[in-house]
Amino acid sequence: MKIVTLDGDTLPLPIPQPDWCDEWVYRGSTGPDELTDALRGATVAITNKVQLRADVLKDLPDLRYICVAATGYDCVDIEACSQQGIAVSNVPGYSTNSVAETVIGNIFALRRHLIEYRRRSFAEWQSAPHFCIQGPLIRDLQGATLGVFGRGATGRAVAQKAEALGMKVLFAEHKQASQVRDGYTAFDQVLAQSDVISLHCPLTPQTRHLFDAATLSAMKPGALLINSARGPLIDEAALAQALRDGTLGGAALDVLSEEPPRSGSPLLETHLDNLIITPHVAWASEASVENLIQGLNDNLAGWQAGALKNQVNRT
Numbered sequence: 001m002k003i004v005t006l007d008g009d010t011l012p013l014p015i016p017q018p019d020w021c022d023e024w025v026y027r028g029s030t031g032p033d034e035l036t037d038a039l040r041g042a043t044v045a046i047t048n049k050v051q052l053r054a055d056v057l058k059d060l061p062d063l064r065y066i067c068v069a070a071t072g073y074d075c076v077d078i079e080a081c082s083q084q085g086i087a088v089s090n091v092p093g094y095s096t097n098s099v100a101e102t103v104i105g106n107i108f109a110l111r112r113h114l115i116e117y118r119r120r121s122f123a124e125w126q127s128a129p130h131f132c133i134q135g136p137l138i139r140d141l142q143g144a145t146l147g148v149f150g151r152g153a154t155g156r157a158v159a160q161k162a163e164a165l166g167m168k169v170l171f172a173e174h175k176q177a178s179q180v181r182d183g184y185t186a187f188d189q190v191l192a193q194s195d196v197i198s199l200h201c202p203l204t205p206q207t208r209h210l211f212d213a214a215t216l217s218a219m220k221p222g223a224l225l226i227n228s229a230r231g232p233l234i235d236e237a238a239l240a241q242a243l244r245d246g247t248l249g250g251a252a253l254d255v256l257s258e259e260p261p262r263s264g265s266p267l268l269e270t271h272l273d274n275l276i277i278t279p280h281v282a283w284a285s286e287a288s289v290e291n292l293i294q295g296l297n298d299n300l301a302g303w304q305a306g307a308l309k310n311q312v313n314r315t
């Protein structure tokens with residue numbers, strides 16, 4: 001039994017080797033040109049973000065199971081795995097609270113302009129004429145409207161926390177939906193009414209660049225955009241322009257279209273106090289990491305026992 005972890009360095013804690021595994025290969029990272037050799041003879045692959053596509057999978061006849069060390073599994077070609085009889089599992093819900101708290105923290109930071117006021121404390125307060133420095137208008141969360149795009153576990157958790165703070169929550173219907181489901185609000189209405197929009201939808205061909213120049217211009221003037229889902233949901237050039245123009249009040253992003261952003265990003269060049277960018281760490285609270293490791297252990301044990309857990313494809 002050979003199990004290969006492809007990008008173990010993306011996890012703060014190592015995955016422990018199961019007792020029943022006699023060949024355990026734990027790689028910190030694996031490049032695209034190394035994949036076939038790294039997985040040759042492997043029965044199980046563990047990946048976080050390393051992509052496993054059809055062109056690689058076809059050369060791995062021994063591979064029977066892929067365990068994704070995350071909730072999102074768009075790094076794996078699910079259809080190709082089903083055709084080859086390779087089962088795929090993920091770890092759902094392990095970071096729901098961590099991501100939801102990050103979203104709420106970012107809303108506080110942007111609505112109350114914490115970054116700008118921190119900067120001005122060091123730069124101006126000693127020579128200020130009064131006891132306080134007046135700057136951009138501070139806005140409370142209570143009474144504001146939050147638009148949530150995606151009603152999975154994380155979207156619901158964000159909504160629950162927002163409502164506890166006195167915010168009104170709208171769940172957005174799909175952009176091209178012919179009917180609005182119960183409990184949802186039409187896409188365009190959410191754009192127009194929300195003081196804050198938080199993205200929690202999966203990345204699909206339909207949601208790629210869901211927030212482009214046209215969508216951003218339809219948002220409520222001065223609204224905030226929060227993305228802790230997938231970077232390509234947003235057209236980064238259009239968002240950078242909207243922030244520079246002052247069309248939006250601010251943005252907080254834990255994800256970018258390219259990670260790491262080796263080719264750069266127009267957002268990384270936008271040095272604004274109302275833009276928060278963090279390196280895909282919203283998920284990584286101490287409790288979430290523990291949940292993830294336990295979930296991986298459970299998935300591996302389930303596969304070994306012939307009782308698959310959290311399978312996301314048909315085999």
